[in-house]
Amino acid sequence: MDLLPMFPLGAALLPGSPLLLQVFEPRYLAMMRDVVGGDRQFGVVLIERGVEVGGGDQRFSIGTVATIDQLRPMPGGRMGLLARGGDRFEVVQWLPDDPYPRAEVRLVPALEWSSEQASRLTETEHVVRRALAVMSEYHEHLWPSDVELSDDPVSRSWQLAGIAPLGALDHQTLLRSATVDELLESTARLTTEALDLLPMQFPDDPA
Template sequence: MFPLGSVLFPHMPVQLRVFEQRYMVMLAEILDVEPSEFGVVLIERGQEVGGGEQRFSAGTIARIAELEGAEGFVALVAEGANRFVVEEWLDDAPYPRARVRELPDLVWDEELEPLRERAEKLVRRALAVASEFADQQWAADVSLSGDPLESSWQLAAISPLGPLDQVALLRVESLKELLDLVIELTEGVDATFGSLLEAGDEDVEEI
């Protein structure tokens, strides 16, 4: 298991620089098996370096796609695969370990396309508005997968939400629930940023 300060979603990449000895040991062990994968969970409290952190129980399996060694660290790119929930945290040996239960894959239904399109429109708008206040990891015109299931998860990942909302998205039981929740949460973000923009316009008018 690799606790991080961010949420990994299915069908999304994660780039890591591994330098702690415990994770070097983990990498050496998982590279001996196929597929080479590990679990990623969000840190609830604590730091990524040094251990002792508290972790959320929902996570995503990360499958290593690229690996490059360098002096003092290993750089890797992995892609999110299946979701899981932690049934039991085990003792570190020396890296974090857990018994997990994989969550069922979500299933695409053509009837969900209007909902997916609405979610995409809202997410792109929220990204555009959010960029007025701070630099965003994702641009409003970011390309999405042509596969509707993959793009639905990508919309969840790129929406400008906080980590707690992202964990909630990771726990959904159906694709409809995912898209509905993306829409609900993104509408809230959009409304908040919209109010800030209006307040800023009013301040300008009063000067």
């Protein structure tokens, strides 16, 4: 088991996905100073109930190891953070805050690729890129539909899950995938469902 400093958030971080944050709580500023002086890694878990600020939240048990790429000071004592998701983990035990959350974790085995999954990867990529193109007319801050992805098929599968225009709970569902097939099938299905909901979210103006 590994001991990780933990950063519970209102979003799920997937392997290969970037994480951009402004850190301002004193306990997390202390965590960043400790982390950057060590292996530059911390854990990210999605908050199940509660809010990011102040503690007292309930958290999902499956998360992702984040590695800091950049950390810079900002006005008002804040820190700007750019990190990237890596290995997945399962929380074995939460430890008392000191002063920030910490947990003993067990790494989750990496997904394994088979050439038989190539067609599903192609189909899922088509679904995700089409959804990004359509939803960009209704939502801001989405990934461009022509964003470049990794040539490695497992990394590409995770990146497709990460850029899919889905909510935090859907991304958490994808994070729990046990196989590449499950990841790709769930990504395509959830993305299609999100696309099908667009007419209800943005009905035509009756006028």
